[in-house]
Amino acid sequence: MAEETPPVDEMHYEQLAQDALRGVIRSALERAALPDGIPGAHHFYVTFKTRAPGVSVPPDILAKYPDEMTVVLQHQYWDLKVEPTKFSIMLKFGGMPKVLAMPYTAVTRFYDPSVQFLLQFEAPATVEEIAAEVAAAEPTPPTDGDDGPKVVSLDQFRKK
Numbered sequence: 001m002a003e004e005t006p007p008v009d010e011m012h013y014e015q016l017a018q019d020a021l022r023g024v025i026r027s028a029l030e031r032a033a034l035p036d037g038i039p040g041a042h043h044f045y046v047t048f049k050t051r052a053p054g055v056s057v058p059p060d061i062l063a064k065y066p067d068e069m070t071v072v073l074q075h076q077y078w079d080l081k082v083e084p085t086k087f088s089i090m091l092k093f094g095g096m097p098k099v100l101a102m103p104y105t106a107v108t109r110f111y112d113p114s115v116q117f118l119l120q121f122e123a124p125a126t127v128e129e130i131a132a133e134v135a136a137a138e139p140t141p142p143t144d145g146d147d148g149p150k151v152v153s154l155d156q157f158r159k160k
Contacts, residue, residue: 018121018122021119021121022104022105022107022121024110024119025046025104025107025110025119026082026084026087026104028044028110028112029044029073029080029082029087030082032044032073032077032080033080033081033082038073038074040114041114042112042114042115043072043073043074043075043112043113043114044072044073044074044110044111044112045070045071045072045109045110045111045112045113046070046071046072046073046107046109046110047068047069047070047107047108047109047110047111048068048069048070048071048102048106048107048108049067049068049106049108049123049124050062050065050066050067050068050069051066051067051128052102052103052105052106052124053103053105053106053124054086054101054102054103054105054106055101055102055103055106056088056099056100056101056102057069057100058098058099058100060093061093061098061100068108070109071089071091071100073089076091076092077089077090077091078090078091078097079099085103085104085105086101086102086103086104087101087102087104088100088101088102089101105124106124107121108120108121108122108123108124109121
């Protein structure tokens, strides 16, 4: 009996679904960015990978949260800018204003406890993981003369 190969999802439905759900986050943040802010009792816990590509976090915050952090958007946030692929926000840490910016792909969890609404996402690769993958894929230079390019003399093929 011949083994059948499983069908290949060339539509990448899982990724399409993840992107659509990240659109929910973007829409919620767009509403929060309006002059009236977040409506009613809603508030957001946004968890993201601090070292994901495109994330911008001040060095002192990155030192405290080298992998992942959760920010709360409720009463005290400023300058929320929502763009198609990323957002930025100013929050206070120890009374000092700090701007954080991240693509939606860096978000691993979005939670609104007022209505028990939760979205979870696969963790994106970090900048370090991507660099390691690229380095592993690059060919390594030859280490000794035997592995290097060979020089062939064409003298033997010339007419004398």
